[in-house]
Amino acid sequence: MIQVATRRMINVWDLPTRIFHWTLVGLFVFLIISGDMGEELIEWHFYAGYLLSGLILFRIIWGVMGSEHSRFTSFVRHPKTTITYLKGMFNGNAEHHYGHNPAGGMMVIALLVLLALQIATxxxxxxxxxxxxxxxxxxxxxxxxxxxxxxxxxxxxLQLLVLLHVAAIIFHRFKYNDPLVPAMIHGKKPDMGGAVSTRNVSVVHTLIALGFSAVWVLYLFSLPL
Ligand code: HEM
Ligand code: HEM
Known part of the structure; x- marks a missing residue:
């Protein structure tokens, strides 16, 4: 059982990652609704899809250049590690992770890959x-x-995975008292020892990621419909 040892909070999710996540949620909901509405919103469906492609490109670059917990190397783990983690999780003795745990990391990769496929198709x-x-x-x-x-x-x-994603977050909240949603809003988690707090994000890295994404999105918007 995870217990909060101290009230000190440490930075986990940098601002770009948080903005990425909540923009993604908004665009995803709009894309599902507008896709299902046929002709009525299809033009806006295209525009939202273009924006989403820029967002995903940003997150991929951020997975290499972002701060500690946003990097792929910090949360992509071997499947065996993920299985061991999952066993512990259901037995009530999951090891604590400040960033994505091994199962969460796998979910993040699955969501990003499927979103990229959805955009490409x-x-x-x-x-x-x-x-x-x-x-x-x-x-x-x-x-x-x-x-x-x-x-x-x-x-x-994607809709099924999102349901699983939200269910896992609710599970962690009640089983482990882990405040994952507030952390994705204000970026902080309680310090439980052994923490690696994120450094300030590099302005140059942010501009590089934003620059590539903006050029790609502008290119898509310049194409005739
Ligand atoms: C560049 C981005 C995208 C473009 C150009 C695009 C284009 C289209 C088109 C032309 C249709 C109509 C297909 C038909 O009537 O059979 C459609 C349907 C749909 N799209 Fe997209 N889409 C894009 C991204 C997305 C994304 C990212 C999502 C979800 C996350 C999504 C969800 C849907 C849904 C739910 C439908 C209705 C089901 C279907 O017919 O496939 N789209 N999209
Ligand atoms: C209201 C619905 C949602 C809530 C409450 C929610 C909450 C969260 C939380 C708390 C995290 C951090 C998990 C952790 O600490 O390991 C997270 C991460 C993530 N979520 Fe969601 N989520 C929602 C909807 C979605 C949707 C619709 C998508 C995509 C289609 C999505 C994709 C992701 C991704 C890709 C990450 C990883 C963030 C990153 O590292 O950049 N989420 N979500």
Missing amino acids: GLVSTDDVIWDGPFYGAVSDQVAEIGGELHETVQGL
Whole structure:
């Protein structure tokens, strides 16, 4: 059982990671709703998808250049480590992690990969009426058809994973009294010893990540619809 030994708080999630997360939540909800509404919101569906692609690109770069707990090297673990962690978690003696635990880290990678696939397939999809993804014309009919089918399947998978993601966070809150949601809002967690607090984020790294993402998004918006 995790117990809060002291009231001292340490920085875990840097501001870019927090902004990334809550923007992602907003865009995801809008994309699911607008995708399901057919023609009505399809133009905005495209725009939100473009923005999401910039967001995901940002997070990938941030996974290399971001602060301690946002880096892939700090939370991508071997599957065996993840299984050991999961066993401990259900037995009520999960080891504490300040950043993503091994199972959470795996979930993050799965979400990022599937979101990237959802975006890529959206770019080559068509509604068979008026709206073609900007790269629909650049691929063969067969690729566009597979893309369209995947676009439908992967969004369902994503919704399931998001349910699991939120369920895991609720589980941690009640089983381990771990305040994960507030930490994703204000960035801090209680110091329980052995903490690696995040340093201030590098302005240069932030500008590099923002620059690449902005150029990509502007390029997409410049394409004819
Ligand atoms: C209201 C719904 C949601 C809540 C309360 C929530 C909460 C959280 C929390 C607390 C974390 C940090 C977990 C940890 O400490 O290891 C997290 C991480 C994450 N969540 Fe969510 N989440 C929600 C919805 C979503 C959705 C819809 C998506 C994507 C489709 C998503 C994708 C992610 C990703 C990718 C991370 C990793 C953040 C990073 O390292 O950049 N979440 N979420
Ligand atoms: C660059 C981004 C994207 C583009 C250009 C795009 C394009 C499209 C198009 C053309 C359709 C209509 C397909 C049809 O009528 O059969 C569609 C449907 C849909 N999209 Fe997207 N999309 C993008 C990203 C996303 C993302 C990121 C999500 C979810 C996270 C999403 C979720 C959906 C859903 C739920 C539907 C309705 C189900 C379906 O027909 O596939 N889309 N999208």
